[in-house]
């Protein structure tokens with residue numbers, strides 16, 4: 001490794017050091033004023049400076065050229081693996097939370113996890129930390145990005161394949177002024193977050209875009225090949241569509257993720273997203289997401305092979321309607 005040299009005379013502030021037993025310790029968990037810490041890069045002695053004025057940090061006791069980034073990069077990931085591994089062995093949870101469309105979700109990333117691997121070369125690329133289930137499947141990956149070297153293409157590959165990706169706050173992590181709980185509290189979740197878990201207040205809520213697509217398609221498998229329904233509120237959650245035995249969670253960004261389609265703004269109050277799925281039999285399924293001033297409904301209609309795919313979007317109809325469900329009914333039945 002090529003070490004970057006610093007000419008600056010100011011003392012760099014390090015967030016991380018090794019304890020005498022070789023274990024990585026973030027400065028937040030170091031003993032104030034204690035000596036005996038060791039730099040993982042140069043093996044030099046470090047001291048924990050936890051005064052009242054400066055941000056808490058470690059300092060080299062002798063002159064050194066190690067950068068805070070390389071010190072953190074060398075051992076912070078190992079600390080995270082050890083910390084999560086301890087919880088895993090004790091069967092204790094590690095929660096992350098995330099917000100979609102102002103709804104907050106949380107999940108225990110250690111659920112069903114039996115191994116935690118640093119720098120694993122997966123089929124989709126190298127991951128900083130990979131949490132694996134017993135059968136070898138990936139529950140999620142964790143991105144540390146301490147040196148801001150995360151390759152966005154690799155990240156997109158993981159998220160594109162629906163792997164949940166937990167992204168840690170790089171600056172806070174590098175500073176060492178964290179513990180496991182505060183670090184995970186600040187994490188972002190991207191990719192297949194819906195695979196991490198169900199909301200506790202509504203455990204049957206369907207968040208998986210694949211299942212949402214499947215449920216909407218199944219709704220029009222049999223005659224009369226039409227479905228419509230309002231998005232309702234259950235408990236604290238809004239935008240829920242009941243389809244057969246499913247409760248689909250369909251805020252507009254979820255609809256875009258699962259179904260997609262183009263916006264048609266029919267008036268100041270009325271916006272309809274329309275998607276069309278070609279079917280293997282030559283027919284098509286038309287899907288409508290109706291938003292009338294925040295009152296929402298969904299319509300699905302299957303057109304058989306040879307039927308003309310159409311929707312009645314004439315202005316005269318909309319102006320008299322006050323409920324999205326009426327408009328959805330019209331689109332499904334017309």
Ligand SMILES: [Zn+2]
Pocket residue numbers: 039040041042043044060064065066
């Ligand atoms: Zn050093």
